Structures are given as structure tokens and as C-alpha cells.
Amino acid sequence: MNFCSQCGNTVRFAVPEGDDRPRYLCDACGTIHYQNPRIVAGTLPVSGTRVLLCKRAISPRKGYWTLPAGYMENAETTEQAATRETREEACAEVALANLYTLIDLPHINQVYMIFRAELTGGFNAGPESLEVALFEEHEIPWDELAFPTIEQTLRHFYADRVRHEYPLHISAINPEDRERYAGSA
Amino acid sequence: MNFCSQCGNTVRFAVPEGDDRPRYLCDACGTIHYQNPRIVAGTLPVSGTRVLLCKRAISPRKGYWTLPAGYMENAETTEQAATRETREEACAEVALANLYTLIDLPHINQVYMIFRAELTGGFNAGPESLEVALFEEHEIPWDELAFPTIEQTLRHFYADRVRHEYPLHISAINPEDRERYAGSA
Numbered sequence: 001m002n003f004c005s006q007c008g009n010t011v012r013f014a015v016p017e018g019d020d021r022p023r024y025l026c027d028a029c030g031t032i033h034y035q036n037p038r039i040v041a042g043t044l045p046v047s048g049t050r051v052l053l054c055k056r057a058i059s060p061r062k063g064y065w066t067l068p069a070g071y072m073e074n075a076e077t078t079e080q081a082a083t084r085e086t087r088e089e090a091c092a093e094v095a096l097a098n099l100y101t102l103i104d105l106p107h108i109n110q111v112y113m114i115f116r117a118e119l120t121g122g123f124n125a126g127p128e129s130l131e132v133a134l135f136e137e138h139e140i141p142w143d144e145l146a147f148p149t150i151e152q153t154l155r156h157f158y159a160d161r162v163r164h165e166y167p168l169h170i171s172a173i174n175p176e177d178r179e180r181y182a183g184s185a
Numbered sequence: 186m187n188f189c190s191q192c193g194n195t196v197r198f199a200v201p202e203g204d205d206r207p208r209y210l211c212d213a214c215g216t217i218h219y220q221n222p223r224i225v226a227g228t229l230p231v232s233g234t235r236v237l238l239c240k241r242a243i244s245p246r247k248g249y250w251t252l253p254a255g256y257m258e259n260a261e262t263t264e265q266a267a268t269r270e271t272r273e274e275a276c277a278e279v280a281l282a283n284l285y286t287l288i289d290l291p292h293i294n295q296v297y298m299i300f301r302a303e304l305t306g307g308f309n310a311g312p313e314s315l316e317v318a319l320f321e322e323h324e325i326p327w328d329e330l331a332f333p334t335i336e337q338t339l340r341h342f343y344a345d346r347v348r349h350e351y352p353l354h355i356s357a358i359n360p361e362d363r364e365r366y367a368g369s370a
């Protein structure tokens with residue numbers, strides 16, 4: 001950030017009075033430009049014993065497999081964001097079951113929220129996907145997953161499926177998790 | 186938003202090519218300025234049969250009672266944000282139990298995440314609180330709560346306490362919920 005989006009003057013990066021961390025400040029109009037994490041909402045769509053994955057058609061991690069997920073937009077709910085992303089990336093309708101993984105990525109200021117869901121109809125590759133397909137557990141392309149958040153969610157799912165219990169899992173991605181995912185941030 | 190924070194030129198509000206909703210666009214440098222919901226993280230601190238509330242010292246809803254909560258910052262996790270806000274507003278340390286309410290406020294682009302927690306020591310009014318106190322259920326100032334999210338969280342808690350089960354509750358605030366909370370947005 002170089003300029004104030006309110007008045008167009010240059011900003012400086014400093015700790016505001018009474019605050020404890022630096023922000024972008026505009027001395028001309030007094031605006032403090034706060035920056036906060038973004039939510040990535042998505043689903044784990046299940047059809048019988050199979051799980052739906054999308055092969056990414058865009059960067060980052062183009063060509064790798066992911067669950068349908070993307071940035072939550074203003075004016076929608078988390079559940080609406082998750083179902084919208086599923087519709088956009090996999091042309092699929094789902095019935096949400098429960099919030100299943102909540103994964104913090106503090107190094108890139110993201111919070112993943114993946115809902116377990118039941119696939120209720122067909123599917124197709126949306127504009128951001130090269131391919132969309134259903135996978136049995138032994139078919140999951142573990143070495144070709146796009147992001148560590150996707151691997152964590154799938155690992156929880158197959159462990160929980162044995163017990164038929166799917167509680168919310170809260171975790172964070174650490175630097176070691178990221179190493180195997182070059183370019184995934 | 187009037188100016189591009191990257192290059193300082195004026196922005197326009199229009200649907201980018203390939204997108205489906207309007208964004209602030211800079212024709213000079215090509216930046217698309219996405220805007221996304223913010224997370225408000227906090228806790229429901231419990232001490233024995235009592236719950237901790239803070240009387241707000243700042244707008245909006247100054248003088249009304251709230252749970253300790255505030256905007257999640259970059260570079261932290263949701264759990265760190267919830268405990269930090271509890272420390273800042275109530276000078277209190279807590280042990281988090283579980284994510285308890287997830288409340289969408291699509292009209293103001295916020296997502297509340299309140300963790301149930303155990304108060305592990307003393308408390309005091311932080312700079313954003315006029316007063317911090319513990320309340321038995323019959324002492325809760327229902328007509329003087331700051332936000333509908335706080336009321337929803339407390340109502341869930343007292344209903345769940347009878348059963349000794351505290352599952353995650355996901356909900357959204359609708360216009361009717363807001364009417365009784367003038368100025369709370």
C-alpha cells in the first residue's frame with residue numbers, strides 16, 4: 001500500500017497512537033487502513049464412498065487437485081460462500097452437513113473453513129477447473145494435492161470415517177506443512 | 186474507496202472481465218481491489234456458574250455489555266485472536282474449550298467466532314472497557330447487551346448448560362435481530 005484509498009495522499013507505515021502494531025496511516029485525512037485475514041470457504045463433497053476433487057486450471061498450483069473453495073465475498077454467509085464456490089468450481093450442488101475443518105494460515109493471513117457436504121447431483125469442470133472427478137480413498141492423488149489444507153481435511157475425513165464421527169477439527173498450517181507444497185504459499 | 190492504494194490514480198467501481206460482481210478497479214495500473222468479510226474473534230469466559238462480561242468504553246454501543254471480542258489481526262490464528270482480545274478487553278487469561286458460535290453478519294461483512302473458555306485467573310477493565318464483571322444467569326443484563334451476536338451466544342450457552350453439551354452453533358443475524366440493537370450495525 002502506497003497511497004490512501006480515501007484521499008489519494010501517500011501513506012506511511014507506523015504504529016498509531018494507542019495501538020500496538022503498525023498500520024498504513026494517512027496523515028492528510030487521518031484514515032487508518034486496517035488489514036485483516038480473509039476467509040477461504042469451501043466444501044468436502046461426498047457421494048457414497050467417493051469424494052469430489054477439482055484439478056486447478058489457474059495459479060497457484062495449476063494442475064494440482066483441490067477441494068472446491070475460494071475467498072468468501074462481502075454480503076454473503078460462510079455457508080453461502082462454501083456452496084457458491086462448489087457451484088463455480090465443480091458445477092455441483094451440495095447439502096452442507098457440518099463445519100468440518102477450520103485451518104489458520106497466519107503466514108498468508110487466511111482462514112480456511114471447509115464444510116462436509118453431500119453431493120446432490122451431477123458435476124462438471126467450472127472455468128477455474130481443468131477436470132472434476134470422484135475418488136475412492138485408494139485413488140486420492142496424495143502427491144498431487146494443491147494445498148496442505150486439502151491434505152489435512154482429507155486425512156481427517158478418512159480417519160473419522162472409520163468411527164462414523166465427524167467433529168470440527170481446528171488446526172494451523174506450520175512451515176513444515178508448507179515445504180512439500182511449492183508455490184502454494 | 187476513491188483512489189488506488191498501489192498507484193494513487195482514481196478507481197472506478199465496475200464488474201471486471203470474467204467476474205460476476207463489481208470491484209474497485211484501477212485502469213492505470215490494473216489492480217483489482219477485492220474487499221472481503223472480517224472475522225471478529227472472542228470468548229465466552231466461564232468461571233464456575235458465572236460468565237464474564239465487559240461494559241464497552243468505546244463506540245459503537247458504549248455503555249452496553251459484551252463478551253470480549255474484536256477484529257482478528259493478520260499473522261495470528263483465530264484462537265490467538267480470541268485469547269488476545271480477552272486479554273486486552275478484560276485483562277483475563279482463559280483456557281479455550283471449543284469454537285462455540287459462528288455467526289454471519291452479511292449486512293456488515295463480519296463473521297463472529299466465539300470460543301467457549303474457562304477463566305483461569307483474575308480480570309480487570311482494559312482500556313476499551315468501563316467495567317468487567319462476572320454474572321450468574323439471573324443477573325445477565327439482557328436489555329443492556331451490546332450486540333445480537335452476544336445475546337445469541339449467551340442464549341445458546343444457558344440452553345446447552347442444562348444438557349452439559351456445547352456443540353458449535355452456526356447462525357446468521359437477520360434484520361429483525363438487529364432492530365432491538367440501535368447503533369450496533
